Amino acid sequence: MKKHNFSAGPCILPSSVFKEASQAVLDFNNSGLSILEISHRSKDFVSVIEEARTLVLDLLGLQNKGYQALFLHGGASTQFLSVAYNLLEKKAAYLNTGTWSSKAIKEAKLFGEIIEVASSKDKQFNCIPKNYSVDQSFDYFHCTSNNTIYGTQIKEFPSVEIPMVCDMSSDIFSRELNFENFDLIYAGAQKNMGPAGTTLVVVKESILGKVSREIPSLFDYQIQIEKESMFNTPAVYAVYVSLLNLRWLQSLGGIKAIEKANHKKAQLLYSAIDNNSLFTGYAAKEDRSIMNATFNLKSKKLEPLFNDMCQEANINGINGHRSIGGYRASMYNALPISSVEILIEVMNQLERKA
Template sequence: MNRLANFCAGPATMPTEVLQKAQAELLDWRGKGTSVMEISHRSADYIEIATKAEQDLRTLMGISDDYAVLFLQGGASLQFSAIPFNLLNGGTADYLNTGTWSQKAYKEAKRYETLGLGSINLVAQGGGKDVPTPDTWELTDGASYFHYCPNETIHGVQIFDTPKVNAPIVADMSSCILSEPINVSDFGLIYAGAQKNIGPAGLTLVIVRKDLMERASAWCPSILNYKNQADSDSMLNTPSTFAWYLSGLVFEWLLANGGVEGIAKTNRAKAELLYQVIDNSSFYDNAVNPRHRSIMNVPFTLADSELDKVFLEKSKNAGLLNLKGHRVVGGMRASIYNAVTYEQVQALADFMKEFEKTHA
């Protein structure tokens, strides 16, 4: 087995133990003589998988019965449309823009004003390096909801404190869900693509307060309607069965390794290790305000961008994969999600120090 250190922003690395278990069960799941991919999603066997995955997630995040937990398709990007369809209800929604993904969510929601669903208000505009301070936010009294992205993967900007607003909070947690403890009851709706901290691409989690599921517009497509999906146990149509199964294995792995509280300590140690290398160097730079540096996505640039190609070639040869930064910001980016080990981050830190010695 040749498992290298994979710092891809998504689809991201998964725990080796999870992949090994899935591999062992791939052709003959639980002695059934068939793969889990080949059984009906409505069979008793698969319902058991789905039910356990949901219960394990509720345990990990402390999700009460006041919330529905949905396992959907379409990626987090489809939720950019589903959210105004379900929650806007003729009112005004507030959107905080702190980077590429919150900007995409805002632009998509803005389209639905033409349908008469309501109005979309831009609370504040960030610049990708910092977060506008709350005293500058132009909030709407009685807003239908407040939307933000706690962790922007491209720019590496993270909001650690839950915003204090007088509206149901909607959060795109695609790249930070399960990375550290949160109080779910502070939120009206949490959504997350699975392909960073949970499982493979193709599955999207939605955790929505049940009272909010009564607001859906008549325009809302049936398959995007949260109440319809909750009433059908996320099986209004055939779900992403294999991704759901793998996500359940990841939840089991997290529970066996100290839960969210345990992984949070490791995540902060990993991030601190990389930021120390950057901050103690004149060769590397991270432009994000230290108060809002992501613990999941660490972008950095080299003093001489002409060395970018060399850095990527040599890091790949050293077994450190997918460090190229997003085209929007350039440079490098190390995504250090839950399944990336401390030892792998240490290897990257050591490589960065050695590269600086050779090329500074």
């Protein structure tokens, strides 16, 4: 029996993607070779990574606008460093909206002065700071668009006149934004793009080449652009599965279509949380993420019963992050609305029982 997978990441991908990805491990493109044993320099794989890079720019509406899409190693955490390596000359402005922003700040501090222009730490990161300003004295502004742990999401990005860098690991390809407002977007693959093991970087070329330090080759975006994401052997399979997933998204109608579905799922679940007397939401209502809904049982006593009921209903991965506890239902692109309906049904059953 297939599970209802609300895992926060790595997360559910479409079952059609799993099928094709499984077949390619046995025989890729009828080549008589597994996707796991082919050279990354083979025509077949070069065409995979090229198509993936093109699809990314197409889906984001950034084709022919001076941007490059790269598939790199190391997870978004490596980008915490790479961003600073490539862009930080003197000082940068960071918005602190939780664990991931805080980690990005910590690592960037090795390279220059980091100013937190705003933080919601005093509110346990249950909301997004507003009404801050970022002047032109900074090398760049960095923010995290969606905070998986707290279930908050930036709805309106500030208007800044310096390069805007955004960690979109957990909501890229889930909603329409004016992506041209961003100069560098990065995202670990393992939410809406693909499996763990590769990281997307979308960068406007004109912001590069302006720092005075020597950058290690592997982290130098200009070198990675020149080498077409193949400075070293890329994570072949993770890139391939990402391509399958991007193709799926395109076939559905792209970001516009999936955003509609995502809003519907989120609306259903949040109204169930608000209308069920046993539950309470964690994040401030106006900042609620459409990807990760965080919520708690008002009475901790009911947790064992609710957990059992979820398990019985084949619901997987709704425990909150170990740092804040409670529950978290992640509703990434590939999660069907039927899974959300099942979760709501279990929540309502609990209310009737309790």
